[in-house]
Amino acid sequence: MSKAHHRRKQPEAVRQQLLEVAAKLSLEKGPASVTLDAVSQAAGVSKGGLLHHFPNKLSLLDGLFADLTEKLDRALAERMREDPHPKGRFTRAYAAVFFQPEGLQDGDQWKVLTVALISEPHLRERWRQWMERHLAENVGTDSFLDALLVRYAVDGLWLADLLGAPVIDAEARAAMLARLLALSRS
Amino acid sequence: MSKAHHRRKQPEAVRQQLLEVAAKLSLEKGPASVTLDAVSQAAGVSKGGLLHHFPNKLSLLDGLFADLTEKLDRALAERMREDPHPKGRFTRAYAAVFFQPEGLQDGDQWKVLTVALISEPHLRERWRQWMERHLAENVGTDSFLDALLVRYAVDGLWLADLLGAPVIDAEARAAMLARLLALSRS
DNA sequence: ATAAACATACCGTCTGGACGGTTTTATGTC
DNA sequence: GACATAAAACCGTCCAGACGGTATGTTTAT
Numbered sequence: 001m002s003k004a005h006h007r008r009k010q011p012e013a014v015r016q017q018l019l020e021v022a023a024k025l026s027l028e029k030g031p032a033s034v035t036l037d038a039v040s041q042a043a044g045v046s047k048g049g050l051l052h053h054f055p056n057k058l059s060l061l062d063g064l065f066a067d068l069t070e071k072l073d074r075a076l077a078e079r080m081r082e083d084p085h086p087k088g089r090f091t092r093a094y095a096a097v098f099f100q101p102e103g104l105q106d107g108d109q110w111k112v113l114t115v116a117l118i119s120e121p122h123l124r125e126r127w128r129q130w131m132e133r134h135l136a137e138n139v140g141t142d143s144f145l146d147a148l149l150v151r152y153a154v155d156g157l158w159l160a161d162l163l164g165a166p167v168i169d170a171e172a173r174a175a176m177l178a179r180l181l182a183l184s185r186s
Numbered sequence: 187m188s189k190a191h192h193r194r195k196q197p198e199a200v201r202q203q204l205l206e207v208a209a210k211l212s213l214e215k216g217p218a219s220v221t222l223d224a225v226s227q228a229a230g231v232s233k234g235g236l237l238h239h240f241p242n243k244l245s246l247l248d249g250l251f252a253d254l255t256e257k258l259d260r261a262l263a264e265r266m267r268e269d270p271h272p273k274g275r276f277t278r279a280y281a282a283v284f285f286q287p288e289g290l291q292d293g294d295q296w297k298v299l300t301v302a303l304i305s306e307p308h309l310r311e312r313w314r315q316w317m318e319r320h321l322a323e324n325v326g327t328d329s330f331l332d333a334l335l336v337r338y339a340v341d342g343l344w345l346a347d348l349l350g351a352p353v354i355d356a357e358a359r360a361a362m363l364a365r366l367l368a369l370s371r372s
Numbered sequence: 373a374t375a376a377a378c379a380t381a382c383c384g385t386c387t388g389g390a391c392g393g394t395t396t397t398a399t400g401t402c
Numbered sequence: 403g404a405c406a407t408a409a410a411a412c413c414g415t416c417c418a419g420a421c422g423g424t425a426t427g428t429t430t431a432t
Contacts, residue, residue, distance in 0.1 A: 037386080
């Protein structure tokens, strides 16, 4: 008889906890380590409990994807709202969200997204649609060559970070951000 | 009684076949589908046969990594040899190798590398070393800001390609390459 | 003859998930 | 506010299949 039975029920918190644990595991020990046993145990819930929130593993991964893209959407929207210059607005938000995550651990979340995307081919199509939607929404302001270039560079930096590639110091990083922002204005 | 028993033995060819099959599986059906059973069967070899060449799964993945980086090394060296302009030489080779793979299927190999790198955390350190070595070898010619930017952009494009992101047409692609090459010269 | 290059059979463990039970919470009724 | 009732939120157990790996045999090349 464990504690969860008797603690105050907070289904939404448990659900969130499960997603966070899955994300952390995927990032630190690779996507193969994201098993129902490992996730439920690390989240302090039985496997039955996990399967109550997510009827199968696929829905767990889908939930993770949905959660992450939602957060990404919010972060992007906030950045774009604060940007008075129309041209390249989406691209700058894209760069800023990666470079200056609000919380410390939030930066890792985008990495998790990448890992999930690569290890679960069935998510790729949904990512494609997400990207397509945002590009369509900002076709007037962010479809010039250098904007595309900047977004690619951000993705690359993101990937390098994820792979723990040779670290570039804070100074170089700031210079890079400045360069990217400059390119995004034309 | 299958054929392998009776065909002429070509250990090196079988080994190569196993690596290719593993790469293909990883790319098309995700890294989780790379099982000893699946790989050996798709390669037309028994599991015992596979385990003869690679004593365990880890050594199979390591072999794949080694094979891919070796090919990458060769492709880069060739490009660099043909480039008379010193500044940004490595960066241009890096870009060219991705944009113009010699064979059709060779382009996919770099994608496989990325997938492997992300799904197998233990390979990340080796990749870090690979990258570090190449950067050190070309520190005089390829360490300026825009060179870094270009390589990041190439990685991003590579990733977008891998994820099947909204396709950019051949025209835009050519323009992008031209832009990257220009940036690599200063 | 010997070693390399395979094949076949088998084992222990892990994994996803089905299932039935138990406890907590929300809701409605009086 | 007491009480019944249903639904939601869990737990614990079990299972069939998949997986990595071992052990041992058989064929082929030298």
